[in-house]
Amino acid sequence: MKFVEIFTDGACSGNPGPGGWGAVLRYNGHEKELSGGDKNTTNNRMELTAVISALSTLKEPCRVRLTTDSKYVADGVTKGWAKAWQQNGWRKGDKKPALNPDLWQQLLDLLDIHDVEIVWVKGHAGHPENERCDQLAVSFYKNL
Numbered sequence: 001m002k003f004v005e006i007f008t009d010g011a012c013s014g015n016p017g018p019g020g021w022g023a024v025l026r027y028n029g030h031e032k033e034l035s036g037g038d039k040n041t042t043n044n045r046m047e048l049t050a051v052i053s054a055l056s057t058l059k060e061p062c063r064v065r066l067t068t069d070s071k072y073v074a075d076g077v078t079k080g081w082a083k084a085w086q087q088n089g090w091r092k093g094d095k096k097p098a099l100n101p102d103l104w105q106q107l108l109d110l111l112d113i114h115d116v117e118i119v120w121v122k123g124h125a126g127h128p129e130n131e132r133c134d135q136l137a138v139s140f141y142k143n144l
Contacts, residue, residue: 010046022136
């Protein structure tokens with residue numbers, strides 16, 4: 001399997017409000033930047049969309065190191081929350097509806113294809129790729 005590094009970030013002005021996401025993919029010395037956004041969204045939707053968009057660009061199953069500053073994404077996957085919500089009909093342990101089930105389903109489907117290791121980093125703390133992803137995200141929503 002090919003090894004790919006992916007860095008992602010989402011940003012939102014207001015929550016909800018205009019938002020953007022950014023991703024940097026690195027493979028074999030090459031980098032690709034992706035970004036997008038929505039005029040009315042939430043930060044968590046942009047965080048999830050960044051990861052989904054980046055993983056969706058991979059043309060074959062890969063080993064991936066995904067670096068994100070989103071505890072929502074990192075914990076949702078590594079602590080098994082998203083799979084539990086899915087198994088419970090997209091309900092959380094307190095029986096309230098889980099948020100963003102459409103995006104979580106897409107992400108879970110992609111995690112079945114790729115071997116993904118998730119690394120959480122503190123946001124806005126000088127991590128070069130995380131800072132770049134934030135720039136991509138903010139730039140996108142400011143130009144909506």
